Amino acid sequence: MAVTQRVADPRSREEKLSDLRRQLASLPDRHRPVKTAEAPPEAPGIGPSAPPGGVGVLPVHPGIAHLLPGGGLQRGTVATVSGAAALEVSLVATMTAAGARVAVCGLPGFGALAAVEQGADLGRIAIVPGPLPDPVVVASILLDGADVVLCGLGGISVPPSRARAITARARSKGAVLLLKDGRWDGASLHLQARVRGYAGIGARSGRGRIRAVDVVFSARGRGCLGGARMYG
Secondary structure, three states: OOOOOOOOOOOOHHHHHHHHHHHHHOOOOOOOOOOOOOOOOOEOOOEOOOOOOOOOEEEOOHHHHOOOHHHEEEOOOEEEEEEOOHHHHHHHHHHHHOOOOEEEEOOOOOOHHHHHHOOOOHHHEEEEOOOOOOHHHHHHHHOOOOOEEEEEOOOOEEOHHHHHHHHHHHHHHOOEEEEEOOEEOOOOEEEEEEEEEEEEEOOOOOOEEEEEEEEEEEEEEOOOOEEEEEEO
């Protein structure tokens, strides 16, 4: 049986915080105008699309946009993401391509290459590797300089009082906090992705080259329209 030894980070708390702030400072100007969400096309069988997004809405992939009120993610809100990693990759790709600054923390397996292949602007992404001793503290700091913070909680359950404080911080900064792999009560939106199948693999042999992935997205929250499928 293999035993993994975790080596403590010798840096002090102040040094770690300074390093985080340096990463944020290396990103392009946060105040560069971000393209807002456009009115998503009407989805067959789902009904009329949500109204066009305003200045407080960050764009998402069209396959998800019609599920959300305003066609995107509202600034100053907290949302949870779960399921297939295609969801957070798509979100990061679309938002950075529109000019948003995104900080990713506590997700060592985040697919930066996959995001770039979907059009992400790598220069607008700051990645803080995990696991993190206290992901909530890191996310709170990153909210100071990013439009979007994608944070892996590492399976922890965040106390309601602490969650409310960070939610208020996201609201005051006009940022979006996306959380994965943990429990956070009070999130206004819950996004999920599930892979239903692959195209290009032989039904009998189980072999072949994957040409497309069939992903099902769903959204829960006030004003959400349920779920939709997307091929990528």
